[in-house]
Amino acid sequence: MRYVVGYAATERGRDALNLACALARSQGASLDLVMIDPEQSPYAAVYPPERSYATLLAEQLGAWLDEALAMVPEDIEARGHIRAADSDARGLIDAxxxxxxxxxxxxxxxxxxxxxxxxxxxxxxxxxxxxxxxALAPYGYSRTDPITRVTCAVGERRGAEDVLEVGAASAAQRGLPLRLLSLVALASSESAALDEARLHVADRVAKAETLTRGRCQVTGEVAQGRTIENAVDNLDFEDGEIFIIGSSRLALHNQLFLGTTASKVLRSLPVPMVVVPRGYMGTPSTAGTAERPAAPAPQTGEPQ
Structure with a gap:
């Protein structure tokens, strides 16, 4: 299992590296630290590029990458890469x-x-x-100890099943507690809406217990507030927690798009957020956190 870390010699880069270390320790993953060397462009500061400038830039990027690798704890396998790309995002996606x-x-x-x-x-x-x-690291994130709990937002819109499976796999692999969460924005305590949310969460808890096969504790919770931001503010979070949420229903298949609810959650969330692409089917090392659990064996109930 490998995670790509978008590293830069800034506070933002260190936040990402700290979160990657915490996730890697929780899931037994290795890290690929990637620094992007901007491709030649007529809009670059130096164009056409001078040989001396390119050499100095390569040396500086290499030095920053060595510093970053030195910050990775000894119990985590890590590699460094410098990649040329026309944008940081494209370079990280390609990596x-x-x-x-x-x-x-x-x-x-x-x-x-x-x-x-x-x-x-x-x-x-x-x-x-x-x-x-x-995975997005909040500003100032300094924790490198393993993740202690996984919280999953389980709505009723398309894509919620992908998030549930990713969260269940993530928690089950290391036996982490899994909290399934429904966020409800209500101006008042509308019992019918809250009852519906509780029933939905209970159904998702039952599904998660099937997926995880007793390998982790699964709980459900309904968070209510006047707004989604208020609902998040009313929640208790552990320092070692991560929050998993799905992409907007407007996203293309197997692609990310930060929806309205996720954007609102970000405004109040004090812990790292992992956004899952719509229709995500995983890779050989899925979910950034774990392989999806296999379907229960009908005869023995043991993992396939």
């Missing part, structure tokens, strides 16, 4: 395809409040074009 990676990890924009998100240009481009899940 993920080449390595068969199950996740791309990037940092949030650097001008956000501490441990909050402002999606920068690279993350925004990935969230519109990536074909594998993308």
């Amino acid at each position: 993920a395809a080449e390595f068969g990676a199950g996740l791309i990890v990037v940092g949030a924009g650097s001008n956000g409040l501490f441990k909050r998100y402002t999606v920068g240009s690279v993350a925004n481009a990935l969230l519109h074009a990536a074909h594998v899940p993308v």
Whole structure:
């Protein structure tokens, strides 16, 4: 299992590296740290490129990459790569395809409040074009210890099944607690809507218990607020938690697109978010976190 880390010698790059280490430790993955060397362009600062400039740039990128690899804990396998691309997002997407990676990890924009998100240009481009899940590290993320809990947003729209399967696989592989969450925006306590949300969560919990086969604890919760942001604010999160959510129903098949609900969640979320492409079928190392669990064997109930 391999994760691609979009690294830059900035606070945003360090946030991404810290999150990647935490995820790798939780899932037994290795890391591919990728720095992008901008391709020659008439819009570049130096064009046509001078040999001395190209040499200095290559040396600097190599030095930054060596510094990043030195920050990776010894118990995590990591490799460094410098790739030429016309954009950071394209370079990371191509690297993920080449390595068969199950996740791309990037940092949030650097001008956000501490441990909050402002999606920068690279993350925004990935969230519109990536074909594998993308993990976003909130600003100031410093944790490298293993992930301790997986929370999954389980709505009723198309794509929710993909998110449930990814969350179940992620939690089951390492026996992490799995919390299934329904976010409800209500101006008042409308019992009918809340009852419907509770029934939906209970159904998803039953499905998750089938998928995980007792390998992790599964719970369900309905979070209510006047807005989605309020509902998220009312939740308790662990420091080592990740939040998994699906793409907009407007996204193309097996492609990401940050929908309205996910965008609202980002405004209040204090923990890393993993966005799953619509119709995601996984790679040999799926979900950025785990392979999907096999279907239950009808005769023995044991993993296939």
